[in-house]
């Protein structure tokens with residue numbers, strides 16, 4: 001599937017719009033349109049139902065070491081600044097970036113990809129002014145950076161840009177320089193920046209020195225503009241759960257093992273937001289912090305990893321584009337005995353590449369301990385606080401006891417945490433990519449035509465059924481509206497009487513509506529309607545008052 005087609009459909013049919021579009025848009029921010037909001041809401045509802053309210057419908061959950069409880073939370077976006085100091089985000093949540101003085105664009109150094117070239121300008125042919133030609137001769141080796149998405153496009157782009165900047169015709173490229181790397185390669189912070197041609201620059205050496213850039217958005221709380229009033233928009237929902245661990249224990253009857261779930265907005269000032277909604281600056285997360293005894297934590301990790309993978313496959317990401325990737329031991333944090341990513345081969349990525357949908361991490365007791373005692377130094381763990389220059393612990397924790405007393409054994413311990421952390425927007429994007437399909441279907445005259453159809457799993461489809469009178473007369477609209485009003489009380493249905501029936505079917509196919517209910521002349525005589533299946537295109541008659549039961553059964 002070509003990504004451009006999906007992006008166009010999302011705009012045309014109201015799944016996704018660029019934020020503040022009438023003012024030129026704001027990079028990294030997206031709005032969900034009328035269909036998009038229903039799709040994303042259905043995904044979040046499915047997650048909440050399957051992970052929280054209905055998690056034990058098939059008790060005990062298959063694969064779980066024992067039965068468990070789940071509960072929910074909804075925490076604030078702005079929290080006490082100390083939360084971020086103890087979580088590590090204040091000190092460690094940053095990317096290394098460089099600015100381009102010419103284009104004023106900012107780049108993550110780890111994302112700068114290009115090719116090294118050794119230049120030998122042919123005398124008099126380059127068309128460069130003498131001092132520029134001398135500078136190129138002096139530099140000799142140059143690094144041409146591209147921001148093209150695919151490696152093949154980037155290779156082509158580097159040739160074009162090298163020729164442009166050196167004033168050489170493309171045909172002469174081979175006489176004028178030799179590529180040191182045939183493929184695009186990364187650049188590290190140590191490379192002499194005077195040799196680098198940035199993606200939107202017209203000459204070399206426009207990049208600044210690399211510097212650390214914290215990804216948290218900051219704001220002021222209250223009227224004072226002092227440092228004390230500085231606060232942050234949360235970069236993850238997880239910390240709200242950790243700091244409420246004791247509140248949940250004290251206010252409910254949950255006992256370990258149990259999980260706390262939260263769905264909510266998170267904010268990251270990403271340096272290079274890209275790939276549609278994949279890397280946004282404002283996005284929604286669906287996170288679970290699952291608290292368990294250290295002895296069974298590895299089994300719980302395996303349980304959640306498999307359960308979360310199954311959730312995506314059950315909702316339709318069943319093919320080879322979805323994979324579960326266990327991190328290698330050397331990728332793991334010091335406190336973790338396991339981390340896995342659920343990844344999807346998004347069509348905007350180079351062939352063979354996968355993008356993260358969700359991470360499932362074994363976090364040990366790191367988070368609860370950090371909020372008790374202060375941020376721990378990974379190397380000197382356990383129980384050694386990181387000291388500031390004044391010899392005092394740098395980031396003190398809350399000082400509150402966040403341990404757990406097991407009433408059966410009367411033993412106290414700090415629970416271990418398994419964290420399945422998913423992005424609602426990335427899941428929505430993956431379901432959109434997976435659903436997009438072009439096939440052949442008959443038009444009003446029975447001729448086969450190419451149609452665009454979004455094959456969403458019925459559970460997440462924005463509209464479950466469209467109610468369509470065959471023509472706008474003879475009592476058909478009245479009967480259709482009555483059915484519409486009945487069905488509307490139970491699920492999201494859509495009434496449409498404009499245009500030919502074929503065109504209305506196409507519109508519903510593009511919206512991903514799994515069923516169309518058509519009311520025709522026979523309906524008025526015998527009370528039956530036609531049900532049309534979006535994917536098989538099969539149509540069959542049934543009593544109008546059986547339509548609701550039939551649709552509900554098929555939507556589950």
Ligand code: GAP
Pocket residue numbers: 235236237238268270277278279280281283284285287356357358359419421422423424425426427
């Ligand atoms: N509490 C752990 C945590 O936040 P993460 O891997 O940084 O871990 C979890 O984020 C998930 O949130 C990712 O797998 C992804 O689905 C989503 N996510 C992270 N950054 C995002 C961004 N800039 N835009 C959209 N989704 C993002």
